[in-house]
Amino acid sequence: MAGKKERAVAKSDPVPDRKQRGRVDRSVMFPVPPPTSDAPPDYAAWLADLKARIQQQRLRVVLASNAVMVLLYWDIGRSILDKQDVQGWGSRVIDRLAADLREAFPEMKGFSPRNLKYMRAFAAAWPDPEIVQQSVAQLSWRHNLALLEKLRSPDDRLWYAAKTLEYGWSSNILVLQIEAQAHRRQGKAQTNFPATLPPPDSDMAVQVFKDPYLFDFLGTDAPRREAELEQGLVAHMQKFLLELGQGFAFVGRQVHLEIGDDDFYLDLLFYHLKLRRYVVIELKARKFQPGDGAQLGMYMTAVDRLLCHPNDKPTLGLLLVHEKNRVLVEYALGGSTRPISVAEWDTRLTHALPEELQASLPTIEEIEAELSREENER
Numbered sequence: 001m002a003g004k005k006e007r008a009v010a011k012s013d014p015v016p017d018r019k020q021r022g023r024v025d026r027s028v029m030f031p032v033p034p035p036t037s038d039a040p041p042d043y044a045a046w047l048a049d050l051k052a053r054i055q056q057q058r059l060r061v062v063l064a065s066n067a068v069m070v071l072l073y074w075d076i077g078r079s080i081l082d083k084q085d086v087q088g089w090g091s092r093v094i095d096r097l098a099a100d101l102r103e104a105f106p107e108m109k110g111f112s113p114r115n116l117k118y119m120r121a122f123a124a125a126w127p128d129p130e131i132v133q134q135s136v137a138q139l140s141w142r143h144n145l146a147l148l149e150k151l152r153s154p155d156d157r158l159w160y161a162a163k164t165l166e167y168g169w170s171s172n173i174l175v176l177q178i179e180a181q182a183h184r185r186q187g188k189a190q191t192n193f194p195a196t197l198p199p200p201d202s203d204m205a206v207q208v209f210k211d212p213y214l215f216d217f218l219g220t221d222a223p224r225r226e227a228e229l230e231q232g233l234v235a236h237m238q239k240f241l242l243e244l245g246q247g248f249a250f251v252g253r254q255v256h257l258e259i260g261d262d263d264f265y266l267d268l269l270f271y272h273l274k275l276r277r278y279v280v281i282e283l284k285a286r287k288f289q290p291g292d293g294a295q296l297g298m299y300m301t302a303v304d305r306l307l308c309h310p311n312d313k314p315t316l317g318l319l320l321v322h323e324k325n326r327v328l329v330e331y332a333l334g335g336s337t338r339p340i341s342v343a344e345w346d347t348r349l350t351h352a353l354p355e356e357l358q359a360s361l362p363t364i365e366e367i368e369a370e371l372s373r374e375e376n377e378r
Contacts (some may be wrong), residue, residue, distance in 0.1 A: 016317050023295055025182055047097065050079065051104050067137040071143060074132050076378045077123030080116065084191070093118075110141075121148055125157070135161050150178045151305055154224065159183045167246045176242075186245075187212040189318075189343040191357040192333040196340075201313070202328050205275060211319060211343035213243055222285070222322065229283050229345075231253075247274040264300045278315040288324035288330045288342060297338040322343045 053075065060165075080097075083089045094116050101111040125148055126132045136144055139161060147157045160183065164174050189209035193202040215232070217239040223229040233240045234253050241248055251269040268281040280303055282296045301313040306313065317340040329342045 010024070034219050039093065041085065042087075043093070043096070046079075046083065047100055050097075050101070054105060054108075058339065064106065066140055067133075069110075070137045070139070070141055071132065073119045073141065074123050074126065074129070076116070077119030077121070080120045081123050084111060084120075118145060118148065118247070125154065126184065130266055133159070135165075138165055140171065144170055146175050146178065150245060151174065173242070178213050178215075180243075182210070185212060185214075189341045190329045190333065191339070191341040192326075193337055193341070194214075195334075196337060200205055201275075205316060205341075208245060208247070208272065208275065208316075209341045209343060210245070210352065213320060213343055213345040215240075215345055215347050220347055222347050224285055226267070226283050226285050229285050233268070233283075244270070247272045248272060248279070257299065257306060259298075264299065265300070266299075266303075269303070272316070275313065275316070276311070277313045278316055280315060280316045286320040286322055288319070288321040288329055289331075290328065292319055292321070293332045293336050293340055293342075296340060297336055300338050300340075314339065317341065318343065322346075349371055 035243075046232075056291070080094065081230045082090060083093070096115050098111055098113040098116055108277060114194070121284075122144060122369060135158060136147070137149075143164060147160060151157045151160065154341055160174060160178060163169065163182070169177065186205045187210065189211040190320065191206060191209065193205050196202075199203060217236045218229075218232045225234060230253065237250060242248065251271055254265045255269045256263060256265055266280055267283045268278040270281065271277070272279050280296060280299050282292065282299070284292060296317045296319050300317045307308045317338060319342045321342065325342055325343060333340055333342065
């Protein structure tokens with residue numbers, strides 16, 4: 001009996017070089033922080049000060065005050081920058097800080113080394129605390145990470161932050177707008193609005209339209225006929241509305257207009273809730289031709305007379321063409337009394353934007369590499 005027991009015990013003993021089932025090597029998941037003895041001389045006092053600041057803000061953060069959390073992250077990032085810039089602390093201090101903050105506040109998330117590096121990059125991107133308080137602190141941390149990762153220019157980041165607050169974009173929609181270069185296309189369509197609309201209305205209407213429009217959801221092959229283009233846009237109406245922008249409401253497709261004894265069918269009809277106007281959209285799978293504006297103007301007049309409510313403002317027209325000569329469009333719109341916008345559409349943005357606008361965007365790996373390079377240089 002004793003021999004069997006000894007064999008059973010020996011069988012249950014782990015094999016030294018064999019990985020045990022169900023065991024996880026957590027040292028791989030969580031890097032071991034450097035020993036406290038390697039910390040700079042005044043690290044302990046700095047850590048105590050940060051703990052006190054975090055402790056003061058904990059209640060407000062727990063109460064889901066997003067602005068407070070973002071400002072707290074900015075404050076931590078600013079403090080890290082100050083220590084590294086002024087006192088020359090190296091990058092290993094972030095791993096030490098992450099471990100100490102997680103130990104001090106185990107119930108709080110966001111103190112990983114990676115996120116602390118984001119805080120440092122966030123503070124470096126926004127050195128002015130007033131801008132942080134007035135703008136980006138109103139966005140979620142995920143929104144701010146998207147702005148940080150996807151954009152290099154502070155002006156571009158501010159533009160997207162303002163649009164996100166205005167339109168209520170989710171972080172995923174914000175990323176889509178950035179990748180589609182919305183800031184380079186918004187308000188760029190050719191129009192005759194200054195000559196056909198009063199100044200306040202003209203300024204607002206100009207910002208509603210863009211150039212070019214990106215219909216990447218149609219696939220890489222551009223439709224060759226207007227009917228195919230129209231059908232594709234209607235089939236992807238949600239994405240089409242997202243590309244049109246905030247305020248557009250779909251009214252109908254192939255809307256019937258009876259003018260005299262003749263029947264006409266306009267391609268797409270929308271209503272813009274903010275402008276309080278109908279918007280007639282005509283689609284062309286070809287190059288712009290001067291007669292296109294006259295046809296669209298007739299449809300707009302018919303909508304004004306047959307569909308508009310007395311409180312509605314005059315209808316706007318949007319002519320979407322696959323290609324246009326800007327000079328020809330300028331001459332054609334100059335002879336029209338109807339407010340018309342002409343813009344190109346494409347299924348691939350890289351074909352629609354000049355090469356100098358097709359800048360690559362930094363990834364988180366590139367951001368971390370750049371930060372590490374700066375640390376090594378110091």
